[in-house]
Amino acid sequence: MGESRTLAVRRPASHDGLPPGPNSPALLQTVMLAGRLQPYLDSCRRRYGDCFTLRTLSWGPCVFVSSPELVKAVFAADPNVLRAGEHSADMGLGEVLGPTSLVVQDGEEHRRRRHSVSAAFQGKAVRHSADEIAEIARAEVARWPRDTPVALLEPMQSIALEVILRIVIGVTDETRTRRLRALLPRVASFDRGPMMWSGLRKTPSWQRYLRIQAEARELLTQEIADRRTRTDLAERTDTLSMVLSGGGDLAENDVELVDLLISLLLAGHETSSTGMAWALERLVQHPEAMHRIQAAADLGDPSLEAQLDSLVREALRIRTITPITARKAAAPVRLGPWNLPAGVNVMISAGLVHMSPDNYAAPEEFRPDRFLNDKPDPYAWVPFGGGARRCVGAALALLEMKEVLRTVLAEVDLHRVDDRSERSRLRHVTFMPDRGTRVVVRQR
Numbered sequence: 001m002g003e004s005r006t007l008a009v010r011r012p013a014s015h016d017g018l019p020p021g022p023n024s025p026a027l028l029q030t031v032m033l034a035g036r037l038q039p040y041l042d043s044c045r046r047r048y049g050d051c052f053t054l055r056t057l058s059w060g061p062c063v064f065v066s067s068p069e070l071v072k073a074v075f076a077a078d079p080n081v082l083r084a085g086e087h088s089a090d091m092g093l094g095e096v097l098g099p100t101s102l103v104v105q106d107g108e109e110h111r112r113r114r115h116s117v118s119a120a121f122q123g124k125a126v127r128h129s130a131d132e133i134a135e136i137a138r139a140e141v142a143r144w145p146r147d148t149p150v151a152l153l154e155p156m157q158s159i160a161l162e163v164i165l166r167i168v169i170g171v172t173d174e175t176r177t178r179r180l181r182a183l184l185p186r187v188a189s190f191d192r193g194p195m196m197w198s199g200l201r202k203t204p205s206w207q208r209y210l211r212i213q214a215e216a217r218e219l220l221t222q223e224i225a226d227r228r229t230r231t232d233l234a235e236r237t238d239t240l241s242m243v244l245s246g247g248g249d250l251a252e253n254d255v256e257l258v259d260l261l262i263s264l265l266l267a268g269h270e271t272s273s274t275g276m277a278w279a280l281e282r283l284v285q286h287p288e289a290m291h292r293i294q295a296a297a298d299l300g301d302p303s304l305e306a307q308l309d310s311l312v313r314e315a316l317r318i319r320t321i322t323p324i325t326a327r328k329a330a331a332p333v334r335l336g337p338w339n340l341p342a343g344v345n346v347m348i349s350a351g352l353v354h355m356s357p358d359n360y361a362a363p364e365e366f367r368p369d370r371f372l373n374d375k376p377d378p379y380a381w382v383p384f385g386g387g388a389r390r391c392v393g394a395a396l397a398l399l400e401m402k403e404v405l406r407t408v409l410a411e412v413d414l415h416r417v418d419d420r421s422e423r424s425r426l427r428h429v430t431f432m433p434d435r436g437t438r439v440v441v442r443q444r
């Protein structure tokens with residue numbers, strides 16, 4: 001255990017007291033982070049251990065941690081001191097999610113918004129959606145062409161969009177559903193440049209994006225107004241209805257509700273669809289694992305549920321979706337042996353944590369049964385972040401991934417187009433399979 005961990009402690013601090021790191025110019029470090037994120041982080045971990053500092057032009061010093069002890073220290077820290085909202089706001093996320101979004105808030109403002117929505121996302125509350133998710137997936141699979149190569153990333157995006165429309169927003173009006181179905185994918189696919197740098201916000205493409213957002217926001221405002229008048233509001237199980245009938249602070253304020261829905265769309269659409277696309281990509285490259293799941297389903301094997309659960313968690317471990325979970329220190333903070341000054345960003349890269357040989361045996365191997373008997377360590381398995389900011393939609397995302405995989409594998413056989421694993425490509429804010437999970441679909 002722990003060659004890198006020992007290195008991290010033994011290596012001297014850099015001259016400013018921060019954990020060690022490359023002394024190349026900040027411009028070069030920024031370019032490396034932007035262009036070759038994961039390989040650059042991997043090489044820094046090999047060189048400096050599980051706690052190192054990178055210096056960036058845009059955000060200043062960023063301290064990356066990857067040992068479970070330090071990850072735990074970050075997630076357990078006072079969320080008013082290690083602030084997620086402030087970091088997200090620095091990234092410009094308020095521009096796309098809206099200034100009242102819980103994602104860009106900290107402290108009491110964050111707590112009360114999260115409180116209004118978290119009950120609707122608890123495991124118990126989302127479980128009733130399993131059949132509807134399966135129905136959405138079945139309708140999608142029926143449209144796929146058979147016996148010819150097809151990329152499954154886009155169909156997974158359609159499924160995830162439908163989940164947001166029906167299970168999160170709960171839209172019922174046909175015309176509005178059609179319009180939102182066309183608009184929301186465009187709202188979710190924004191350009192990071194103008195979001196992060198205000199100087200780029202005059203471009204025609206950004207102005208067009210803002211007009212699309214405004215139209216979607218108007219439709220969502222109408223939906224909220226209609227929903228308030230529904231006599232069956234209290235019985236409805238979509239997230240919006242549950243927030244409205246829950247009576248929390250958010251229920252009263254349309255602007256905040258629209259910011260919430262846009263945030264749920266942006267946080268939950270591309271992430272879930274990419275997770276499903278990666279799980280299918282891994283299965284197609286490991287047909288024996290896929291056939292085991294199909295056989296268990298055909299035989300009604302009671303361990304199927306546990307197998308799907310382990311498979312989904314292993315797919316989320318081996319293929320990173322959101323590259324970095326970050327906090328900004330609002331005051332000096334102690335992290336392991338280090339005293340970090342205010343203003344430093346503390347970063348957890350799921351890729352580093354999940355691929356560390358200190359945390360997993362044979363981390364490069366896809367082992368769908370890895371978590372069959374051992375639940376993941378919450379500080380070594382971090383696809384959903386952690387602590388007070390842990391992904392609010394995690395239970396829905398896991399359910400969605402399992403139900404979609406279960407349905408797809410019951411309906412069709414998937415065959416690989418070639419035996420090269422797909423590479424990770426950063427698009428918007430997620431790492432996607434570069435060929436979009438290309439497979440041949442055959443009817444079972």
Ligand code: HEM
Nearest residue numbers: 103264267268271272275384385386389390391392393397
């Ligand atoms: C596989 C799918 C998903 C992944 C990998 C994922 C990942 C994450 C991560 C890494 C965070 C940051 C956590 C932190 O800072 O500690 C996050 C936050 C969040 N996620 Fe997810 N997410 C997924 C699906 C969803 C879904 C389906 C929804 C809702 C529909 C959702 C809503 C949110 C929200 C609202 C936050 C902000 C929470 C806060 O700031 O308190 N996510 N997610």
